[in-house]
Amino acid sequence: MITVNRYVCGYCGACVGVCPVCALELVETWLEVSDECIECGRCVRLCPTGALSLEEAQG
Amino acid sequence: MRCDVVVVGAGPGGSMAAKTAAERGMNVVLLEKRQEIGDPVRCAEGVSKARLSSMIKPDPRWIAAEVKGARLYAPDGSNVVMSEDKSGDEVGYVLERKIFDRALAMDAARAGARVMVKTRALDLLRANGSVKGIRAMRYGEIIDIEADVVIGADGVESKVGRWAGIDTALKPGDIEVCAQFLLYDKGIDDEYCEFFLGNELAPGGYVWSFPKGEHLANVGLGVIGSRSEPGAPVKLLRRFVERRMPEARIVEMVVGGVPVSGPIERTIADGVMLVGDAARQSDPITGGGILNAMQAGMIAGEVVADAVSSGDTGVEGLMAYEKRWRESIGKQIARHLDLKEFFIRLSDDDLNKLMHSIQSEDVSKMDLRGMLRVLIRLNPKMLWELRHLVM
Ligand SMILES: Cc1cc2nc3c(=O)[nH]c(=O)nc-3n(C[C@H](O)[C@H](O)[C@H](O)COP(=O)(O)OP(=O)(O)OC[C@H]3O[C@@H](n4cnc5c(N)ncnc54)[C@H](O)[C@@H]3O)c2cc1C
Ligand code: SF4
Numbered sequence A: 001m002i003t004v005n006r007y008v009c010g011y012c013g014a015c016v017g018v019c020p021v022c023a024l025e026l027v028e029t030w031l032e033v034s035d036e037c038i039e040c041g042r043c044v045r046l047c048p049t050g051a052l053s054l055e056e057a058q059g
Numbered sequence B: 001m002r003c004d005v006v007v008v009g010a011g012p013g014g015s016m017a018a019k020t021a022a023e024r025g026m027n028v029v030l031l032e033k034r035q036e037i038g039d040p041v042r043c044a045e046g047v048s049k050a051r052l053s054s055m056i057k058p059d060p061r062w063i064a065a066e067v068k069g070a071r072l073y074a075p076d077g078s079n080v081v082m083s084e085d086k087s088g089d090e091v092g093y094v095l096e097r098k099i100f101d102r103a104l105a106m107d108a109a110r111a112g113a114r115v116m117v118k119t120r121a122l123d124l125l126r127a128n129g130s131v132k133g134i135r136a137m138r139y140g141e142i143i144d145i146e147a148d149v150v151i152g153a154d155g156v157e158s159k160v161g162r163w164a165g166i167d168t169a170l171k172p173g174d175i176e177v178c179a180q181f182l183l184y185d186k187g188i189d190d191e192y193c194e195f196f197l198g199n200e201l202a203p204g205g206y207v208w209s210f211p212k213g214e215h216l217a218n219v220g221l222g223v224i225g226s227r228s229e230p231g232a233p234v235k236l237l238r239r240f241v242e243r244r245m246p247e248a249r250i251v252e253m254v255v256g257g258v259p260v261s262g263p264i265e266r267t268i269a270d271g272v273m274l275v276g277d278a279a280r281q282s283d284p285i286t287g288g289g290i291l292n293a294m295q296a297g298m299i300a301g302e303v304v305a306d307a308v309s310s311g312d313t314g315v316e317g318l319m320a321y322e323k324r325w326r327e328s329i330g331k332q333i334a335r336h337l338d339l340k341e342f343f344i345r346l347s348d349d350d351l352n353k354l355m356h357s358i359q360s361e362d363v364s365k366m367d368l369r370g371m372l373r374v375l376i377r378l379n380p381k382m383l384w385e386l387r388h389l390v391m
């Protein structure tokens, strides 16, 4: 699952432009992640602030 | 709601497209998801004077500074100076984009376009398989805006193309990921835009300093996505500023991504056109995209007016846009893509060697292409594969 550290995110939209499946959407300062995410990790690597992480789903 | 043309995104590309189409009698709606056009800024704000002035009358309200030229530094500090009119699309004026982007949107409004802020496009409307407008969310409510043509000017995040079946998703090597500080430092050169190259400083990109007057400057850097890691741009920028300007006072922070993929395969579909960063029309070498977005927006505005008037808003009717932008800005974008692919592979040693080789030449009156020609003459082995770019 992708998690967004909202204290770090600079709401720039770079992650939205690289997501291969349109799973991300930026609404002003709020980054939404939809369940279409295939956990490819591309957005995590490219985020300029390091606000994103890919965590194993619990359980 | 019904109109002729709906433009998604009120950046420079969208506003110019909306204005141009409205001036030609089109009924235009311009959507912007943000509540404040132009804010937050994701830009270093540099543009060429001559090219900007050919599209819009320069206005002191949105010009922060004028520069004399550019200084380009190799990793070892050796450098060259290029004059303002030869340094490419990012050097000349340093804008105040918060004001500039609003001024362009207001021009579109004055020309007759209906501007709607806090209105986010959600998807294309379709009827019998063809595009019929945009579904949007406005102040939390869903609204349908019917239109003959949708112009996607929705920037690096663009989805309009994807909704229309054009895959614009950027791969890691297709994007420069950036961080920038607006800062005050006594050492800022108010008269020159500065560019610092080096794989340590900014892998596959460069550090820039674009002055905004009285020792304020946009100091930032871009890293090619394929060589970046989480948070790298911000970390590298903090390191650069701590080492080179430890006394700097940072008053604003900007992050963002610039497409450097070069021209995508197509920028039109039935009833859909893409403009600016949405069409990946930013320059792959400099990352400059304001002027290309504006020029493409103007072409799109002209073509859409013809298409709507003639009743053919399918691919055929919009084809003139595709042809015209490729023949104008497209050629340089394609050439610069080749250059970028080559330059991101150079080591710091290579960059230093190239810089030393031109120290004895007068490049101050040369443009990028002229300089490349000299570099190739002086370093034929290293640059052999670039010779087609200067013929
Ligand atoms: C750090 C950095 C530095 C740069 N420096 C320079 C420079 O010095 N010179 C230069 O020429 N270029 C520079 N660029 C590039 C430049 O900023 C862009 O190329 C330019 O803004 C592109 O204009 P545009 O109109 O295509 O898109 P944008 O200016 O990005 O505008 C797109 C608009 O669409 C809106 N939008 C997106 N999705 C939706 C939706 N679903 N519904 C409604 N609205 C939507 C966005 O909110 C935005 O306002 C830089 C970029 C970055 C990141
Ligand atoms: S790329 Fe990073 S900083 Fe930019 S919007 Fe996405 S999560 Fe936020």
Ligand code: SF4
Binding pocket: A002, A018, A019, A020, A021, A022, A023, A024, A033, A036, A037, A038, A039, A040, A041, A042, A043, A044
């Ligand atoms: S991990 Fe991949 S699929 Fe998921 S949001 Fe990020 S880029 Fe999109």
